[in-house]
Amino acid sequence: MGIAGEAREAVEALRREVSALHAELTRYGLVVWTAGNVAARVPGHDLMVIKPSGVPYDELTPDAMVVCDLHGRVVEGERVPSSDAAAAAYVFRTLPDVGGVVHTHSTYATAWAARGEPVPCVLTMMADEFGGGIPVGPFALIGDDSIGRGVVDTLRDSRSPAVLMRQHGVFTVGPDARAAVKAAVMCEDVARTVHIARQLGEPTPLEPKHVDSLYDRYQNVYGQH
Amino acid sequence: MGIAGEAREAVEALRREVSALHAELTRYGLVVWTAGNVAARVPGHDLMVIKPSGVPYDELTPDAMVVCDLHGRVVEGERVPSSDAAAAAYVFRTLPDVGGVVHTHSTYATAWAARGEPVPCVLTMMADEFGGGIPVGPFALIGDDSIGRGVVDTLRDSRSPAVLMRQHGVFTVGPDARAAVKAAVMCEDVARTVHIARQLGEPTPLEPKHVDSLYDRYQNVYGQH
Amino acid sequence: MGIAGEAREAVEALRREVSALHAELTRYGLVVWTAGNVAARVPGHDLMVIKPSGVPYDELTPDAMVVCDLHGRVVEGERVPSSDAAAAAYVFRTLPDVGGVVHTHSTYATAWAARGEPVPCVLTMMADEFGGGIPVGPFALIGDDSIGRGVVDTLRDSRSPAVLMRQHGVFTVGPDARAAVKAAVMCEDVARTVHIARQLGEPTPLEPKHVDSLYDRYQNVYGQH
Amino acid sequence: MGIAGEAREAVEALRREVSALHAELTRYGLVVWTAGNVAARVPGHDLMVIKPSGVPYDELTPDAMVVCDLHGRVVEGERVPSSDAAAAAYVFRTLPDVGGVVHTHSTYATAWAARGEPVPCVLTMMADEFGGGIPVGPFALIGDDSIGRGVVDTLRDSRSPAVLMRQHGVFTVGPDARAAVKAAVMCEDVARTVHIARQLGEPTPLEPKHVDSLYDRYQNVYGQH
Numbered sequence: 001m002g003i004a005g006e007a008r009e010a011v012e013a014l015r016r017e018v019s020a021l022h023a024e025l026t027r028y029g030l031v032v033w034t035a036g037n038v039a040a041r042v043p044g045h046d047l048m049v050i051k052p053s054g055v056p057y058d059e060l061t062p063d064a065m066v067v068c069d070l071h072g073r074v075v076e077g078e079r080v081p082s083s084d085a086a087a088a089a090y091v092f093r094t095l096p097d098v099g100g101v102v103h104t105h106s107t108y109a110t111a112w113a114a115r116g117e118p119v120p121c122v123l124t125m126m127a128d129e130f131g132g133g134i135p136v137g138p139f140a141l142i143g144d145d146s147i148g149r150g151v152v153d154t155l156r157d158s159r160s161p162a163v164l165m166r167q168h169g170v171f172t173v174g175p176d177a178r179a180a181v182k183a184a185v186m187c188e189d190v191a192r193t194v195h196i197a198r199q200l201g202e203p204t205p206l207e208p209k210h211v212d213s214l215y216d217r218y219q220n221v222y223g224q225h
Numbered sequence: 226m227g228i229a230g231e232a233r234e235a236v237e238a239l240r241r242e243v244s245a246l247h248a249e250l251t252r253y254g255l256v257v258w259t260a261g262n263v264a265a266r267v268p269g270h271d272l273m274v275i276k277p278s279g280v281p282y283d284e285l286t287p288d289a290m291v292v293c294d295l296h297g298r299v300v301e302g303e304r305v306p307s308s309d310a311a312a313a314a315y316v317f318r319t320l321p322d323v324g325g326v327v328h329t330h331s332t333y334a335t336a337w338a339a340r341g342e343p344v345p346c347v348l349t350m351m352a353d354e355f356g357g358g359i360p361v362g363p364f365a366l367i368g369d370d371s372i373g374r375g376v377v378d379t380l381r382d383s384r385s386p387a388v389l390m391r392q393h394g395v396f397t398v399g400p401d402a403r404a405a406v407k408a409a410v411m412c413e414d415v416a417r418t419v420h421i422a423r424q425l426g427e428p429t430p431l432e433p434k435h436v437d438s439l440y441d442r443y444q445n446v447y448g449q450h
Numbered sequence: 451m452g453i454a455g456e457a458r459e460a461v462e463a464l465r466r467e468v469s470a471l472h473a474e475l476t477r478y479g480l481v482v483w484t485a486g487n488v489a490a491r492v493p494g495h496d497l498m499v500i501k502p503s504g505v506p507y508d509e510l511t512p513d514a515m516v517v518c519d520l521h522g523r524v525v526e527g528e529r530v531p532s533s534d535a536a537a538a539a540y541v542f543r544t545l546p547d548v549g550g551v552v553h554t555h556s557t558y559a560t561a562w563a564a565r566g567e568p569v570p571c572v573l574t575m576m577a578d579e580f581g582g583g584i585p586v587g588p589f590a591l592i593g594d595d596s597i598g599r600g601v602v603d604t605l606r607d608s609r610s611p612a613v614l615m616r617q618h619g620v621f622t623v624g625p626d627a628r629a630a631v632k633a634a635v636m637c638e639d640v641a642r643t644v645h646i647a648r649q650l651g652e653p654t655p656l657e658p659k660h661v662d663s664l665y666d667r668y669q670n671v672y673g674q675h
Numbered sequence: 676m677g678i679a680g681e682a683r684e685a686v687e688a689l690r691r692e693v694s695a696l697h698a699e700l701t702r703y704g705l706v707v708w709t710a711g712n713v714a715a716r717v718p719g720h721d722l723m724v725i726k727p728s729g730v731p732y733d734e735l736t737p738d739a740m741v742v743c744d745l746h747g748r749v750v751e752g753e754r755v756p757s758s759d760a761a762a763a764a765y766v767f768r769t770l771p772d773v774g775g776v777v778h779t780h781s782t783y784a785t786a787w788a789a790r791g792e793p794v795p796c797v798l799t800m801m802a803d804e805f806g807g808g809i810p811v812g813p814f815a816l817i818g819d820d821s822i823g824r825g826v827v828d829t830l831r832d833s834r835s836p837a838v839l840m841r842q843h844g845v846f847t848v849g850p851d852a853r854a855a856v857k858a859a860v861m862c863e864d865v866a867r868t869v870h871i872a873r874q875l876g877e878p879t880p881l882e883p884k885h886v887d888s889l890y891d892r893y894q895n896v897y898g899q900h
Contacts, residue, residue: 028257032478032639033632034673035575054673080674105575107643114572114647116654122339124367124393125260125330141663142574167656168574182258189257193332197339198650200423204341206392213366223259223279224305253707347789349817349843350710350780407708414707418782422789425873429791431842438816448709448729449755482703482864483857484898485800504898530899555800557868564797564872566879591888592799617881618799648875 003067003076007045011076014040014049015062017177024181025104026057030188036104036169039088040177043099046070048092052079083142090148091173095155100177105169106188108195112136113164119191122203126194127211128218129186131159139166147171159215162187228292228301232270236301239265239274239402240287246406250329251282253410261329264313265402268324271295273317277304308367315373316398320380325402330394331413333420337361338389344419347428351419352436353443354411356384364391372396384440387412453517453526457495461526464490464499464627465512471631475554476507478635486554486619489538490627493549496520498542502529533592540598541623545605550627555619556638558645562586563614569641572653576644577661578668579636581609589616597621609665612637678742678751682720686751689715689724689852690737696856700779701732703860711779711844714763715852718774721745723767727754758817765823766848770830775852780844781863783870787811788839794866797878801869802886803893804861806834814841822846834890837862 003011021038025031037051049065066077070093072085082088088101112119112134119134121127126134137154140146151171154163161183162172170187174180197203206214228236246263250256262276274290291302295318297310307313313326337344337359344359346352351359362379365371376396379388386408387397395412399405422428431439453461471488475481487501499515516527520543522535532538538551562569562584569584571577576584587604590596601621604613611633612622620637624630647653656664678686696713700706712726724740741752745768747760757763763776787794787809794809796802801809812829815821826846829838836858837847845862849855872878881889 033635035636035639052674083672105573105639105643107639108646110573110643111647111649114644114653115651117651122392123330123335139660141660143667167572167653185258186260189260189330189332193330193335194339195646195650196333196420197336199336200420201340201342203339203392210364210366217368222308224277347842348780348785410708411710414710414780414782418780418785419789421783421870422786424786425870426790426792428789428842435814435816442818447758449727483860485861485864502899533897555798555864555868557864558871560798560868561872561874564869564878565876567876589885591885593892617797617878645871645875 003047007042007047010042010045011047011049011067012062014042014177015065018049018051018065019060019062021177021181022051022057022060024185025102028185028188030104030106030184031057036106037082037084037102038177038181039082039085039092039101041092041099042067047075048088050085050088051082052077053082055079084147086143086145087147087151087171090145091151091171094148094152095173097175098173100174100180102172102177102180102184103169104184104188106184106191108192109134109162109164109170109188110168111195112191113169114167116166118164119194120203121206121211122194122197123190124206124214125186126190127206127214128222129183130162130190131215132211134160134162134164134187134191137163137165137171139168228272232267232272235267235270236272236274236292237287239267240290243274243276243290243402244285244287246402247276247282247285249406249410250327253413255329255331255409255413256282261331262307262309262327263402263406264307264310264317264326266317266324267292272300273313275310275313276307277302278307280304309372311368311370312372312376312396315370316376316396319373319377320398322400323398325399325405327397327402327405327409328394329409329413331409331416333416334359334387334389334395334413335393336420337416338394339392341391343389344416345428346431346436347419347422348415349431349439350411351415352431352439353447354408355387355415356440357436359385359387359389359412359416362388362390362396364393453497457492457497460492460495461497461499461517462512464492465515468499468501468515468627469510469512471627472501472507472510474631474635475552478638480554480556480634480638481507486556487532487534487552488627488631489532489535489542489551491542491549492517497525498538500535500538501532502527503532505529534597536593536595537597537601537621540595541601541621544598544602545623547625548623550624550630552622552627552630552634553619554634554638556634556641558642559584559612559614559620559638560618561645562641563619564617566616568614569644570653571656571661572644572647573640574656574664575636576640577656577664578672579633580612580640581665582661583608584610584612584614584637584641587613587615587621589618678722682717682722685717685720686722686724686742687737689717690740693724693726693740693852694735694737696852697726697732697735699856699860700777703863705779705781705859705863706732711781712757712759712777713852713856714757714760714767714776716767716774717742722750723763725760725763726757727752728757730754759822761818761820762822762826762846765820766826766846769823769827770848772850773848775849775855777847777852777855777859778844779859779863781859781866783866784809784837784839784845784863785843786870787866788844789842791841793839794869795878796881796886797869797872798865799881799889800861801865802881802889803897804858805837805865806890807886809835809837809839809862809866812838812840812846814843
């Protein structure tokens, strides 16, 4: 019962993309050792491609990626998938518009998560990318759907593609894996900047009307079309 | 109505220079993902060369740069220009001595901007490069001349080639693009050092006569001539 | 009285491994200049392989590594071994399950050590890797068994593979050298994250039952098997 | 009146060494743009080799180095020497055992300098390398012997090879240029670690007898002989 036809091609392309995108996590210092991963939905199929568990970033290849169903069970691949496969699978299963999920323990974002404190929206870049503050999700143990459910429930109440899971780390989503990686990069960047700003005073929150206006513009005008 | 003759050559040279200078922004960690850009005036013409919007730094080439007029309208190039094209154009249009404009959200400088606090002149390196503190410009929304006007108005009251735009990020200027990039690098460097100094006490401001003497010397004696 | 037979092969393999693992210390910024080292036990023999003293990381080769007995005396090699050879030897001599010892002065971990303060367990990643907080060992001078004894005595009271030696730096252990390097990388990562979290508030400690559950799972389920 | 014979060879070797050593300043992030330099005495001659002023580190070559006399006047080379040539020359002229001088504005060390606060000796690594705390020198303007005199006067009262020049940056010395570079690297490393330690409490100073014992051992036993 292998993967065939059009799904085959999509899986091969996503194996290459998911493998390569981990280089963005190391480039921006969001991960150490093997602690972070990228997952991509196979569009139109109840499948996802994810990093294998505990494999160093230097050793990642398209072939080493693992294909799972949307309950995190291995469909193709000789490796054990990331222990975050269940969480990513829950997100894909529940939110049909999400095509990519990224998990990191990036330093500044995780520091906010350790205190259970959302990052307030005090920078235009946050309004652009997150449409407001970055919310905090519940404390949840690994091993069942708790983390995935915590991520999804928190995403529903926010425009942010990033959630700070309490005392744990960051989960980000996007229409595809690259967008979720971008959200992870931006999340750490603004978590760091706002942390540093607050070390010597209290930055003023942006006015909601400005947040809305910036968010709207960035989502619709920025970039190449 | 293409660009011809001597302007042609200048544009080609600036496409190469502007494209290459972005590597200094990534080298010094002033930008993440696609969030920052360099613009250069085409000397003697109402034209500028600027980064395309939302294109990763790894993919920048001279050909990918966009040529705009000094109202930010595309004159040559197949990409959408940086969303900061209007701001850069306003600066070039208003300040004839400025040949380069750089925009970043570099961490420490943006942290000062988030609090709306100027960086006080407590280091000889600041006197050398900035001739005093680094000033804060107004909060301004993207989309018209507001940001450009805020930058220009703030620059007029200061010797600093850098402005911290409130709750946004950094704009720097220079006689050419390379000088504006240098100002962006130095701005983040001193914003970081002064931030860290202030975490454990209050550094003494330099005396104005020392600031003047250092600024004068650095602007006239330092470097190769 | 050279090293022969099966020990010969093991030593050659460990010379290569120990030499190469130092690249992880520089990659993650745990060491500057020559200040940090990796040591590996030669399994089944009272021997260990360790970095030479004061040699830059760029110049390390398998041949430059030094083989010592478990009292830190040179058995093979033309260089003086690391001044931490006595400490590593004491650990190997005393704890038969330890196959690797790493020493660094990584910044954040050493900052906790400078205050003599253990890193509290406030992150799931700490529960996973350290099974609780990271403990502080005594102040000890170099030159005899004091450092080794301080490391071993502190390790006995904890599940942590890392010890913060007071006003000195970090020692980590593992079943092999790679595991000890991983512990050093993770130690700095969580020391940094928890430091930054505490700069703006007090993170809540994880509940002991959650720590136990996470530790158990990570040690037995994570990774490839 | 060129440089001939044995001085010729020494100068050529030092041109290569001084040029190459700047790569350690960039590797450890001690300098940005062109803001820092290495100088080496030509042993047995009243000459020194120093970086040219305002030249990017990427463009340094042995040929680009400048040879000056010990009053900072150019003896050989087509470039203007570093504006710190006068300070380095003063140090070489006054302290016959010094063979290398390095100047940086490395972030954490300069932050201590901005407050005019010495780095207290709270780490064994500081006792090893600096034999105590890192002292602060006076505020001095560039342009005559003031900086050099400030450095020398401060070095005389201390075992430290590093001086934090008030509101300016770091000067380090050593028996040769490489040792001065090492001191600059270690100075920033301990300035950073002690800064971070103090953010969350007050580390205890080492006892003077321990400082003496560690310093003595490190200066005489550490490394290859």
